[in-house]
Amino acid sequence: MKERMRSIHSQIVGAITLIAVAGIGFMGLFAIKMIENTAILQKVEDASFVARLIHHQTRPSDPSFPARVLDILKETDIGEILITDGSGRVVFRDGSVDSPRGRLMLVDRGVRVYMEGGGIFMGVGERLYVEVSSGGGTRKVLFTMPLTAIKQEVRRTWLFVLFYIVLDAVIITAVGVYFLRRIVINPLKRLEEVVARIAGGRLDERVSVDGVKEITALADAFNTMADRIEEEIRRLNRVNRELASTQEELLRAKTLASMGRLAAGIAHEVGNPLGAVQGYLDILKKGGLDREEEKEILERTIREIERIDRLVKDFLSLSRQPSKKEEPVDVNTVVEDAISFLKHHREFADVKINCQLKPGLARVIINESKLRQVLVNLLLNGAESMDCKGTIDVITDERTERYRMPPGSRRKGDPVFSAERELTRRIVCISVRDRGCGIPREDMDRIFEPFFTTKEGGKGTGLGLFVARDIIRAYGGDITVDTAVGEGTTFTVHLPAEETER
Numbered sequence: 001m002k003e004r005m006r007s008i009h010s011q012i013v014g015a016i017t018l019i020a021v022a023g024i025g026f027m028g029l030f031a032i033k034m035i036e037n038t039a040i041l042q043k044v045e046d047a048s049f050v051a052r053l054i055h056h057q058t059r060p061s062d063p064s065f066p067a068r069v070l071d072i073l074k075e076t077d078i079g080e081i082l083i084t085d086g087s088g089r090v091v092f093r094d095g096s097v098d099s100p101r102g103r104l105m106l107v108d109r110g111v112r113v114y115m116e117g118g119g120i121f122m123g124v125g126e127r128l129y130v131e132v133s134s135g136g137g138t139r140k141v142l143f144t145m146p147l148t149a150i151k152q153e154v155r156r157t158w159l160f161v162l163f164y165i166v167l168d169a170v171i172i173t174a175v176g177v178y179f180l181r182r183i184v185i186n187p188l189k190r191l192e193e194v195v196a197r198i199a200g201g202r203l204d205e206r207v208s209v210d211g212v213k214e215i216t217a218l219a220d221a222f223n224t225m226a227d228r229i230e231e232e233i234r235r236l237n238r239v240n241r242e243l244a245s246t247q248e249e250l251l252r253a254k255t256l257a258s259m260g261r262l263a264a265g266i267a268h269e270v271g272n273p274l275g276a277v278q279g280y281l282d283i284l285k286k287g288g289l290d291r292e293e294e295k296e297i298l299e300r301t302i303r304e305i306e307r308i309d310r311l312v313k314d315f316l317s318l319s320r321q322p323s324k325k326e327e328p329v330d331v332n333t334v335v336e337d338a339i340s341f342l343k344h345h346r347e348f349a350d351v352k353i354n355c356q357l358k359p360g361l362a363r364v365i366i367n368e369s370k371l372r373q374v375l376v377n378l379l380l381n382g383a384e385s386m387d388c389k390g391t392i393d394v395i396t397d398e399r400t401e402r403y404r405m406p407p408g409s410r411r412k413g414d415p416v417f418s419a420e421r422e423l424t425r426r427i428v429c430i431s432v433r434d435r436g437c438g439i440p441r442e443d444m445d446r447i448f449e450p451f452f453t454t455k456e457g458g459k460g461t462g463l464g465l466f467v468a469r470d471i472i473r474a475y476g477g478d479i480t481v482d483t484a485v486g487e488g489t490t491f492t493v494h495l496p497a498e499e500t501e502r
Helices: 002-057 065-073 148-199 213-286 291-316 331-342 368-385 441-446 464-474
Strands: 081-084 090-094 103-108 111-116 127-133 139-146 351-356 390-405 421-433 478-484 488-496
Touching: 002 103, 002 111, 002 127, 002 139, 002 148, 148 213, 213 291, 213 368, 331 351, 331 368, 331 390, 331 421, 368 390, 368 421, 368 464, 368 488, 464 478, 464 488
Parallel strands: 351 390
Antiparallel strands: 081 090, 081 139, 103 111, 111 127, 127 139, 390 421, 421 488, 478 488
16 A cells, blocks of 8 residues: 555656646747747848948948948948959958848848758758848849857756746746645555555544545545444454354264264174174074084174174274275275175075185275275165175276376375376276166265165165275275166275385
């Protein structure tokens, strides 16, 4: 604001000074030109008077003609002289003048006056040429009259005018600046001070300005704006307080919803190992097993109970990103463990799992038990979509994909400052493909929402896919879906491969 104020001030002062100098300078130039013209005309009149005097008081045929001319000219301010007799013979010469030069200024009964040099924009010339002719047009007398005195007078006038221009410009500028500051700058500064105080929190501040109508109108408009701003700020403060209160209520409701979601998730995830434990207990109940088989069943039951305990603990920290560095995991091994776990699950009694595991897959950085949890959820969903009868294909593969790294992101070895660029990375894919009923188009956008399920009451909580995708995304991956109604669904887990030194 201050810089803008200084800019307005300097521009107006500069404009006032420029107008003053231009106006006074133009008047001074006009006055000097008038003085020049008056002085030149006066000099021409003087030259004409002398010429007429020679013309009337002398006769070319008189032997004393030259002497008479010289007597007349000696009383005047002349330069060079040339006198000829009636036959054109030079009878007297003083100087090198031989003919008139310059612009014709006057013609009057045998008298011609010329001015050498000068003009409208050139100022005063150098000299006047005065030619006096006798009857018949024969030249008799030619003399010059210097204009030095007029040029000196004009020069002194110029100096006076310049002094007058500077003095008047200073006076006009000083008076203009005084009234400018009084009428415009000072009210604007008061307005600026009030704006600063309002910005500092003093909303009741208002500006009072006396002066020209435009400035007072600006002050009134500013005060009106300040009133509306104060009213709006007070309204926003009330709204903020209401929002804060509402936010607290929403936070409490969200906390209760999170607790409910956690409880439902635990119930859903615990159901899988509980189903396995129930299957093992049914086998033990039927009997007919030897000691080694009973020992194996008991060990599997203990592992499932431990898994239930681990699931409960994992759910408490499910929403947090991993805080410790995970170890590289062999995806094929985890897939085989998940399938081995589900072999004894009652829902897989009539389900065949067809594995197509690519050997030599790159390792991925993820918690092994969480990846197993994701695969178990996907396999159980596939079995349920086929009414627990049919074949599920599990395929592992590795591919390279291109992605864009935003500006400021860096990897090991990258330059400190780098623009957005396209990079490549290796991705390990795990596809679980069933031959079930598929997913309707209207449900595709909601399958990863929490608590969304198409299963009958008591058979699902709608948290399996939601939890699975959260786990995979926490490790930089994602889950995609490809489905066709009546033909089946394929869920593909994408995980970035471990980066190795090259």
